[in-house]
Amino acid sequence: MSVARTWSVALTGVDGDLVEIEADLSNQTPEFRLIGLADRALKEAVQRVHNACANSELALPRRRITVNLSPANLPKQGSGFDVGIAIAAIATEVEMDAASLANTVHVGELGLDGRLRPVPGILPAVVAAARSGFARVVVPAACRAEAALVDTVEVVGAVNLAQVAALHGAHVVVPDQAEVPLAAPTQAPVDTPDLSDVIGQRDAVDALVVAAAGGHNLLMSGPPGAGKTMLARRLPGILPELDDEAALSAASVRSLSGETVSSLSRIPPFIAPHHSVSVAALVGGGSRVVRPGAVARASSGILFLDEAGEFPSVALDALRQPLESGSIVIDRVGVRAEFPARFQLVLATNPCPCGEYGIRGGACTCPPAAIRRYRTRLSGPLLDRVDIELSLRRVSVAQRTAVEGSTLTSAAARDLVDEARRRARVRLAGTAWTTNAEVPGGWLRDGPFAPPLPVRRTLDQALQRGILTLRGYDRALRVAWTCADIAGRRELTAADIGRALFLKKGLTQ
Structure with missing residues (x-):
């Protein structure tokens, strides 16, 4: 055929366009000429294709x-x-099935010997092909298991270029090459420790359940050894399992x-970047190829920033936009990529650089100016997007002895969370939201479930006195609805509002 097409x-980003x-x-x-707005790595395909063929x-x-692309x-x-x-270049002279070529999507890099090598993004590429109505996708054999997660298309795992040509009807000799072994997963197994390991922090555990039930952002402040990291790492174990769409994303x-x-x-x-992370590594970016950052990898889960006071202020403030929109858009010259970023933010910080400020029996050695600078690392606009603030203290021997054998397990907490989320879904039926953290403030204040004046009076007074901003007002309403869902109430009460304000103000023990 003179003109071949595939x-x-x-x-x-995570979106794919068929080419x-x-x-x-x-x-x-x-001559071999490649046209169609290709980058440098793609233009080098000319030499790889020559040698592989x-x-x-x-x-x-x-x-x-x-x-032409x-x-x-x-x-x-x-x-x-x-x-x-x-394959398109070979098909200009070698007889192949034109219909087979036109109905197949090919994804993969070529080695100089003709082998197909894996490339990043096989799964979103196959998802894009399936959404565009294609029934067959050819991928490197090492990526077949990943591509097969999309069960609406036929996935062909090819070892070499000759196999791909034979698939489309070319009469070629397929080299007798060993099957490429499937690459071992690079993601370490997810460890979900049990909530029952937490001793002596029952108020903090209860607040963690509220955060999980409503998808609320959480700040934990306290000295080293108070259990901030321990609590955060047990949050995934009490969250509901991801549905098909979220797991695929x-x-x-x-x-x-x-x-x-x-x-x-x-x-x-559960994504926990080190406090030395750059802004690009946190939100995503890149000079030639835009890659997802920590906020995108934490989507549908938890972004945990341990030692939040040590993070650069510019990196922390970069979280404000994705916290509001649930997505992150990366703009570069000639390319604009969007990634999902609907994550639950969990911050853990010490009260000062040495961690002993305001702690009973502690000896803080930080000068006042250092303490002020440390506290201002978490800006007001960022804290305004935090729904629950916990102030933790170290567990004493008396507290440890008193609560042994009466702690909440992850299984029991997950049941509470599942039931609270079920009640929220029933109340939010017919809307685009499934958790309280997603509901817009205007709908909470003026919608069909807006609380009456006597119930919200305390909240109105906090707003009038400047204790809360309007954004904080809305977030307190969201937490209040989560408290009502956990308690099994269909309407907000003054107690729910008081509990939400208490959680926002901070817990003391």
Whole structure:
């Protein structure tokens, strides 16, 4: 055929656009020309395709080959187009099934010997192909398990280029090469320790259940050894399991990050970056290829910032926009990528650099100026987006002895959370929201479930005195509804409002 056509996928964030690959021959000086707004890595595909075809006994015709990537105005990056380019170029002279080529999406990088090598983003690429109505996708054999997570398309795992050509009806000799072993997952097994390990912090555990039930952001402040990290790491164990859509979205982001995905994890992700993290690593970015940051990898789960006071202020303030919108948009020259970022923020911080300020029996050595600077690392606008603030103290021997054998387990806490979320879904039926943390403030204040004046009087007074901003007012209403859901009430009471204000103000023991 003089013009051969097949398909591949261009990824921008977690979204994929189908790219038609057209190859045409002309009777001119032998040349391989690639057009269609390709980046540098993609332009290097010309040499990879030449060598891979020659070493697969699929030599390209000695004429001018022009390969067009359409739409031409869509930026295209990376080496994932190699297989599609090679097959389209070969099909200009080797007889193949045109219908098979036109109905198949090819994703993968070529080695110089013709082998198919894995590329990041296989899962979102297959998702994009399925949504566009394609029934078959060819991927490297090492990525077949990841691609097969999308069960609405036929996934073909190919070891080499000759296998792909034979799939489309070409009469070629397929090299006798060993099957490429599936790559081992790079994600460590998720450890979900039990909540019953927490001793002597019952008020904090109860607040953790409220945070899990409503999806609320949480700040824990206290000295070293008070149990802040211990509490945070037990939060995923009491959250509901991810549904199919959320699990697939989380797996797609992991795939874009370069991890090997072999199964859909139902446990909400728990991402805990070090306090030396850069803004780009936290929110995402990159100079040539936009990669997801920690906020995208934590979507549908928890972003835990331990020692939050040590994080750069500019990195912390970069969280404000995704906390409100539930997504993060990365703009670079010529490319704009959007990633999901609906995460639950958990902050843990010491009261001062040494951690002993205001602690009974502690000896703080920090000068007053250092304490003020440390506290202002968490800006007012960021704290305004935190729903629950906990002030923790170290557990004493008396507290430890008093609560032994009466602690709440993760299983029991998860039952409370599941039931509270079920009540919230019933109340929010017919809306686009499923948890209290997602409900807009205007709907809470003026919607069908707006609390009457006597119930919200305390909240109104806090707003009038300047204790709360209007955003804080709305967040207190969300927490109050979560408290009502846990208690099994269909309407807000003054006690729910008081509990929400108490949690926002901070717990003392």
